[in-house]
Amino acid sequence: ETGVTQTPRHLVMGMTNKKSLKCEQHLGHNAMYWYKQSAKKPLELMFVYSLEERVENNSVPSRFSPECPNSSHLFLHLHTLQPEDSALYLCASSQDTFQETQYFGPGTRLLVL
C-alpha cells in the first residue's frame, strides 16, 4: 500500500538526540494526524492539521514539535525525549477533519534509550 507512508519505520535514539519522523500521504487529503500507540493503551491523538494549519494539540509535551509544510507532508520533530516516549507513532490522514474515516500509515517504532 502506498496511501500513507512513514519513514523511518524503526528509530533508536538517545535522550539527547534530535530526530524527525516523516509522513506522506498520496490520497489528496487535507487533514493529517499524529497518534501515539503504547502497549495496553488506546491510540492517543497528539496533533491534528487541517490544510497545513494545526487545529488540535492534545496537551503534548514541547519535546514533540509537529510541522506541516503542505497538505501531503507531516513531520514530527523529536528532541530530548524520555524513555517513556518509546512507542509506535502513527500518522493518519482523512479527506478533511469533518470526514471521519482516517487512513493510517505503517508507523514508526521509536525506542528511546
Add this chain to the structure above:
Amino acid sequence: GENVEQHPSTLSVQEGDSAVIKCTYSDSASNYFPWYKQELGKRPQLIIDIRSNVGEKKDQRIAVTLNKTAKHFSLHITETQPEDSAVYFCAASILTGGGNKLTFGTGTQLKVEL
C-alpha cells in the same frame, strides 16, 4: 471528554467459531463508530463502521451493532479464520468545532486457533 472502554482485552477462539468484541462510550453526542484491525507489525485498517442512525451493519462475515440507548456497540465476526487473528480497535467519533475527533478503545487481541 469521550471515554471508550473495550472488552475483552484478549480473546481466543477456535477456527470456525464466532467472536464478539464489545465497546461502550460515554458521550451520547458520538455519532460514528469505526472498527480497525491491526495485524502484527502493520497499520490499523478500517474494516467496518456504523453511524448513529443505524442499528446494525453487516459486511460478509463481519457485523457491527449499535445500541444508542445503552451507549454500546459490538463487533461480531462469524466463521473465524486464522487470518482474523489481529488486534481490533473500536472508536467513537464526536463532532467538535474543529471537526470529528476519534477516541479509541484499548484494543482486543484476537487469536483464532486451528
